[in-house]
Amino acid sequence: MFRNLVLQGNLLDTKNLSQRIVFVFWYIFCLVVCVVYSAKLTAVLAIPVYEKPIDSLEDLPNAVRNGFTPSVIGDTINEYMFKDAVDGIMKQTWRLFNHKDRSKSFVDSTSTGMRLVLQEKSVHIGPCTAKIIAVEMGEYKFHVGRGLFYPKPVGFVYPQGAPYLRPFNKVIRRLVAAGIVNKWYDVEIRKIPRKHNEENEVSSSSAISLTHLQAAFFLMFIGYLAAAMALLAERAHWALFRNERVSEK
Template structure:
């Protein structure tokens, strides 16, 4: 007896329960099963064969009752001298834990609020119940087809959790690992570390991670009038304007060498001013009798026409099609984003956070360094809803699963968010069950039927339909719109700037004239 006791204590301490291991015990006394009922846990499949005589044996098998307690029930008997054995009936009674009928037993389920997968609602008696949600529907189907009821609980830390270096296990995973609940469900990602402490079902949903940030803001249009050309083009235009003006001066001087009178308006100032007038599509007020001048002006007009046509087309295109900030579309964009004041966000105690934390090299390890580790509350947040709010209210980039983030975005205004073009880290969602749970194989069968019937896709579409009305309210027909002050603010900036420069020139000119006049007055004073 002591051998059995110490053996099962080791099984319990080391979490060695497994549905693939069946313990067969041959004894002479039936008292051993009474002792085993006090130490066995669900997951240990035990059959006790009591030898009544040299040829007759009594067989009892451990089962989990509706009260979730382990007991031994009669499976049958065996006589070594009898050839007529009902082996099929005996096998059925031996493996009754693997039946598809749980007999109405109550299972405890760990879950968290995480729309659209799970919404928890408080009942009148204060207990938690399942509201709408994809995973809530999964539990309902399992309950209906396998004939069990359920009680919903949440972890104290509110996290998804997993094993920590100090040996503790947090969140929903911890509740299952400690056998506080039979299973957990709320878009729980299957990971190697979690599989070390729980038994996962086959995955029932697959998705990837994405980056969510606020919608890129429109760039300032204060200098939109200069945006059609690059700085080099503007420099070349300025050089050409100055060169044409200056080229007219020596030509005019040479042509008027033998002339008694030179037109007063043939000065460098007038040449420069009128060449500029032509450039901005204003009338040239200079007239010249010289054919060389006329040829220069004709080809300058053609130059100006070419520049003007291209400039006008590009300016209209620039004003009609707004320019936005560079979006955050991949993990490689995050270093530049943090330099611009963005905070990297992730839901704490989830596989999303562990994925970066446990990385030792590569882009994931580099991304982990970008989180705010000095004030962890800035980067490691409690829920997806809170994270999506931070993205809008503060400069944040949220690393999150696609489906949940898109549902929240639709509720809060999809067009206010930007979803990265590059997705990463494929995630497989499964149901972690306590070690050795026989019902895991039944769960796998039902989950397979759910996927074959495309019920997950249907439930996702149903949830989308519920919030589609609010999303449609944002959609409106886009069409030509009148230019606003935002489009033309450059013109209203340029005018006061011009007056400011003119005012400074006036002051300088006034001071120079005053100084010149004072100097002339001093010269006229007799000695």
């Protein structure tokens, strides 16, 4: 019965009807198990395994537990917006930074933080210019999170007590609400010449195709060839042995 489970030929000669019924259902069970196993194995090989992306600050705790280190531009608003937070997700994120080695979590520029992402397991938290730098360095190398955490999408600095502060704020709010600022941002990104993966690098998360399985098919062909040669040798030996017995008689 074990030979049936591994799809090996097995002749069971029985005339009992009850045993035949048991064997029929056992054969069906073995067939289903083997088909399910083969389908599962094919799915595991064909479906790429992607790492869970980090799209928001809420995803950072799990990322840190998996060995990632968050980074921001040090001694700027990017650092102090987390450092001065009283509670909430901002304060939780501040505790995730590497305070023992500031060079790992507090970089001098967005470009340095982006290069750190390529060199080790790091997550850079930066302004919208990070997307522009990612396009310049090769957008295919990065995963840009969808979550936004900056309190304001755009801002300008005015002298204290400026009489045009309120009119300017009103106009800026209208520009932001109308989506014109995002339009300008998208236009500037389109102007950047994009770098493509010309080397056709295959990452560890890419799907396995028939090209990658050529070695397995070669081994299977060699196994079938060896089995055919063994079968021919057995047939030749049996024929020779039968001729010898006939000649002796």
